[in-house]
Amino acid sequence: MKDATTIFGIRAVIEAIESGETIDKIFIQKGLAGDLFSELKRTLAKGHYNVSYVPQEKLHKLSKGNHQGVVAKISPIDFLTLEDAVEPILAKKEAPFFLLLDQVNDVRNFGAIIRTAECCGVDAIIIPEKGAAPINADTVKTSAGAVFKIPICKVNHIKDAVFYLQSSGIQVVAATEKTETHLYDVDFKKPTAIVMGNEAKGVTPSILKTVDHSVKLPMRGEIASLNVSVACGAFLYEVVRQRF
The missing domain is CATH 3.40.1280.10 (SPOUT methyltransferase, trefoil knot domain)
Known part of the structure; x- marks a missing residue:
């Protein structure tokens, strides 16, 4: 069992995915662009993730820091195949x-x-x-x-x-x-x-x-x-x- 966690920031989300964390859902700001976002998209393409594209205001409500247009929820459980x-x-x-x-x-x-x-x-x-x-x-x-x-x-x-x-x-x-x-x-x-x-x-x-x-x-x-x-x-x- 893990604690439910919210992580924010493009690099933090990439690292969480690559470290094998169980990502329950990812929220991405509509219209987001840039090299780091392109890296995130390549990372997401390697698996199957629950991604929602949302207005910036939604991300402000989900995070307390500089989210850079990306917020992810780490699941408190591990999902099975x-x-x-x-x-x-x-x-x-x-x-x-x-x-x-x-x-x-x-x-x-x-x-x-x-x-x-x-x-x-x-x-x-x-x-x-x-x-x-x-x-x-x-x-x-x-x-x-x-x-x-x-x-x-x-x-x-x-x-x-x-x-x-x-x-x-x-x-x-x-x-x-x-x-x-x-x-x-x-x-x-x-x-x-x-x-x-x-x-x-x-x-x-x-x-x-x-x-x-x-x-x-x-x-x-x-x-x-x-x-x-x-x-x-x-x-x-x-x-x-x-x-x-």
């Missing part, structure tokens, strides 16, 4: 249980989901390199420390993770209101991975086309959707109910 997270679980469990988050980007939702996932026995959480909420102090606090107790891995694309899990004999079930099938119609005693989508857009349409089941929660009120962390809790506990 998909293979390192999944293969040991497949080797020892008959009915593994995974959770995929398709660009859930609110840190408190993310933290709440991690907490519920740990309580429900989820074996690992899979998130994309880009578009996912960072793991920062708010995430850690909202998760009640569960972020340190459950493996989390990053992948280039959630769709690639879906294909990988399916090829390993795991049914992939996506949460969406764009279906007539209810959550309670699926057999969750089988090896399962659940996909929860972005707070505003839901699960990406291209991913919905690849999953084994698209299901929804029955809704009786006038509001047609739930907060993603609440919906996720309902999905995860249906798995627990069927397997208990």
